[in-house]
Amino acid sequence: MKNWREQLFWAATLSCLVWAAGCGKGGNGTGAAADTIKVGEFASLTGKEAAFGQSSHKGTMLAVDQINAAGGVLGKKIDLVYEDDQSKPGESATIVKKLISRDHVVAVLGEVASGRSLEAARICQENKIPQISPSSTNPKVTETGDYIFRVCFTDPFQGKLLAEFGLKTLNAKRVAVLTDVASAYSVGLADYFKQPFVAGGGTIIGEQKYSGGDKDFKAQLTAIKAENPDAIFVPGYYTEVGLIVLQARQLGIDVPIFGGDGWEAPELIQIAGDSLKNTFYSTHFSPLKETAEVQTFVKAFQAKYNGESPDAMGALGYDSVLVLADAIKRAGTTESAKLRDAIAATDINGATGRTKIDAHRDAPKAAVIITVENGKFKFLRDVQP
Amino acid sequence: MIELFQQIINGLSLGAIYALIALGYTMVYGVLRFINFAHSEVFMVGAFSGYYLARIFPHQTIATGLVILAASMAICAVLGVLIEKLAYRPLRNRSTLTVLITAIGVSLLLQNLGQVVFGPNPKAYPALFPEKNILLPGNITVSSNQIVVLCVTIALLWVLHYIVTKTRIGIAMRALSFNPTAASLVGINNDFVISFTFALGSALAAAGGILYALNYPSIDPLMGTLPGLKAFVAAVLGGIGNLPGAALGALIIGLVETFVRGSHWSTYTDAIVFSILILILLFRPAGLLGKLETEKV
Secondary structure (H helix, E strand, C coil), rough: CCHHHHHHHHHHCCCCCCCHHHHHHHHHHHHHHCEEEEEEEECCCCCCCCCHHHHHHHCCCCHHHHHHHHCCCCCCEEEEEEEECCCCCHHHHHHHHHHHCCCCCCCCCCCCCCHHHHHHHHHHHCCCCCEEECCCCHHHHCCCCCCCCCCCHHHHHHHHHHHHHHHCCCCEEEEEEEEEEHHHHHHHHHHHHHHHHHCCEEEEEEEEEEEECCCCCHHHHHHHHHHHCCCCEECCCHHHHHHHHHHHHCCCCCCCCEEEEHHCHHHHHHHHHHCCEEEEEECCCCCCCCCCCHHHHHHHHHEEEECCCHHHHHHHHHHHHHHHHHHHHHHHCCHHHHHHHHHHCCEECCCCCECCCCCCCCCCCCCEEEEEECCCCEEEEEEEE | CHHHHHHHHHHHHHHHHHHHHHHHHHHHHHHHHCCCHHHHHHHHHHHHHHHHHHCCCCCCCHHHHHHHHHHHHHHHHHHHHHHHHHHHHHCCCHHHHHHHHHHHHHHHHHHHHHHHHHHCCCCCCCCCCCCCCCEEEEEEEEEEEHHHHHHCCCCCCCHHHHHHHCCCHHHHHHHHHHHHHHHHCCCHHHHHHHHHHHHHHHHHHHHHHHHHHHHCEECCCCCCCCHHHHHHHHHHHHCCCCCCHHHHHHHHHHHHCCCCCCCCCCHHHHHHHHHHHHHHHHHHCCCCCCCCCCCCC
16 A cells, blocks of 8 residues: 555656656747747736727737738747736736746737736836737836836826816816726826816816725715816726716716726716716727728728727727837847837837837827717817827 | 705615615524625625516516516525525534634625626616606705615515514514524424525515616626625624614615715725724624623523
């Protein structure tokens, strides 16, 4: 009996060793000599911001497929390793660590939400792996370090254009602000809105707060209603924004409600429906714009995803891959320092227009303002930087 | 002044939903002396049952709304009985702590099953009743859903009160909560009464789930956790095991939560609600309406 156990023990140990050796070899090998280029992506494919993550991921996949169909980059195919962070704080750090140390990706794409991009940015910067965020707008994301990039505009720009929109188009002088204190994006955008709004002659008459995941906003909205504002600014994500707009209308608040790119998801209309009359938000892209680049992208997207129209997150996800592939081509290698320099020198045309990375590793570009009419998003106008 | 009245209406309709959940906690505690932490997941399943049942009726009238409500309550009553049969009954003679930990396990199981079966993404909740806003004098608005919440809650509380005080099974429940051994000596079938208690509590939780989802129409499998915990605080505040206490505690919690949310400390809402739990346990452990029981040696 004892003998049998001993044999089993040695067999187990030996197989572990063999397995470990195999792994080590595989791990070392992929970086240099493999015939694919491994790119990591972390996205909120499920959970609170799933509509964003899914949309962005679809754009990313479309770009990867197109590039691979055209022969890949440097003669190699792009191998996209993607994982779901469930829209939860903490998950992205774990996933990005895994992508870098186990999968040996050459670059990381993600995320939509600024809070989760920030989490990953510190890890990418430490490991000197370039990270490209498709649509995180908080300035702190790229301030983390010189390996962190984005392909969208930032909140100071978005806040300023929304302040001007509120003052001039909505003619609102007294505005109440309702901020999600649990989100870096919401707090940042609220600040970048308030400064130019007050400087332009407006007054912030009430600041109310909530935390992501809340469902009851009637108390805050009742307090806002008592102040009798001209408009309400809600820089949040669609899940809560939908409930906020719905409850505001239930309380008889019929002033305009407006916000930023966190609003854009079909779920917003599903939740709030007709209450969305007289609401506005700014975003990166509208599929209804009639330029050639936009329409080619929209057609390709619809062909791949059964006629579904892309939104801003899809377009930015797509552009994030284009930027990376272009940089790898120009660098001629996937070696991290050279790849970083190549991304920093990016100037290409993509689905969301011209992407030129600036000294802060951001990509200033035009914004669009969208309104909701009869249960459909409607393109209102362009705003140039 | 107008703001004050509006907040009171908001607070009462939130408190009414907490009351429906809190009653389930307190009834189970009354007969079995443990906290059924899976109760908040029954609340979640109730909301989801309503979501799927609503697909059968494309047009909402008050009648279809009530049918959906009743059907979800029936589904959850069965679920409650099943949970008790499968998870708690085998442990009937073990220590309360064992059952308590099992309850947490059942809660986690249901949460994660919910994520697999229903999907983890928030879903937009359909309007089960025709919706309308009613403007009262003085610019106070009451939504029809808030009225539905108050009416349904009052009706259910009345039914519950009737069952517990006037029917044979209600008398049996009270007898069991006084002394289980003596109850079985006088011919009460304890197992049946316990099953009935779970069915009743779970049906109320289902009603709470649907009413909650009507007012805050975005549901996900983790939606039960926070309202469940707050209802638990309400049950302790009113005096756990005491039915009117649970309703009173729930209304207080609903009002406190609403007023804090409307003030400058809105981000501390949950912290303030849970400090009520700590304060009540420190200074009046039996709750507002509860009687302190001394352990007989």
